[in-house]
Amino acid sequence: MQRIGIMGGTFDPIHYGHLVTAEQAHYQFNLDKVVFVPSGLPPHKVGKHITSPGHRHMMTVLATTSNPHFEVSSIEVDRVGPSYTIDTVRAFRDRYGDEAGLYFITGADAILEMLEWKDSDTLLELCEFIAATRPGYALHNGRIEEIFVEKANRIHFFEVPALAISSTDIRERLRQGRPVRYLLPDIVVSYIERAELYCG
Numbered sequence: 001m002q003r004i005g006i007m008g009g010t011f012d013p014i015h016y017g018h019l020v021t022a023e024q025a026h027y028q029f030n031l032d033k034v035v036f037v038p039s040g041l042p043p044h045k046v047g048k049h050i051t052s053p054g055h056r057h058m059m060t061v062l063a064t065t066s067n068p069h070f071e072v073s074s075i076e077v078d079r080v081g082p083s084y085t086i087d088t089v090r091a092f093r094d095r096y097g098d099e100a101g102l103y104f105i106t107g108a109d110a111i112l113e114m115l116e117w118k119d120s121d122t123l124l125e126l127c128e129f130i131a132a133t134r135p136g137y138a139l140h141n142g143r144i145e146e147i148f149v150e151k152a153n154r155i156h157f158f159e160v161p162a163l164a165i166s167s168t169d170i171r172e173r174l175r176q177g178r179p180v181r182y183l184l185p186d187i188v189v190s191y192i193e194r195a196e197l198y199c200g
Contacts, residue, residue, distance in 0.1 A: 003101040005034035005130070006092060008076075008085060010042055010167070012051050013192060014063045015184035017165035021132045025105050026069050028158050029130060033069050034105065035092075036060050040076040040083040043118075051197055053077040062187045086119040089126045102127035103156075107163070111155060121151075128154045134163045174198035 007022050014036075022034040038056045050056075057077045064070035075091055076083040085104065092102055104123075108131040114120050165183055173180050175198055180189060192198060 003031045005031040005103050005105050007034050007105045008037045011038045011056050011060050012167050014060050015165050017162045020162040021160045025130050035071045035073050037073045040079050043082040059188050063185050084118045086123050103130050105130045108133035124151045124154050131157045132160045135159045171198045
């Protein structure tokens with residue numbers, strides 16, 4: 001049975017926190033591969049400025065190409081309209097079949113907001129969730145069991161040391177001309193410079 005990780009995100013830009021999270025999930029949950037899915041039009045960011053999907057997709061491809069266990073899907077970038085997780089997971093279920101284990105990788109904070117996601121009940125039936133948290137951070141203090149009741153066993157937590165890195169902080173550093181080296185891959189930094197992203 002294949003075990004497929006789905007790493008969704010805006011990736012604006014992708015950084016080492018994302019990559020370390022995916023690699024740790026791959027190892028800890030014995031995944032066959034992790035597929036990065038840059039969002040097209042995130043529903044929770046409608047009205048906010050985000051970098052074009054094409055740029056975010058290309059940065060994700062560049063950042064992951066050296067890892068044989070990583071892939072990048074353009075499914076949400078190519079989709080017209082808002083990018084809902086349920087639509088993406090259904091597409092992955094169609095692609096890999098009912099026998100595959102699907103694991104959606106996200107941050108622990110997002111889990112507590114999941115009830116607001118489109119078709120959240122169906123989502124937990126179609127895939128399990130792997131929630132990343134910083135070392136020493138209280139995972140959920142029983143709230144997961146309280147919120148999701150019998151489906152709480154489909155949500156797994158794990159610690160990732162690099163989660164303090166933030167795309168928001170990186171964008172602000174770039175706008176201010178401050179260094180971002182060692183926060184994201186050099187090849188992504190070079191792409192940002194050539195495309196003149198986040199410069200004002």
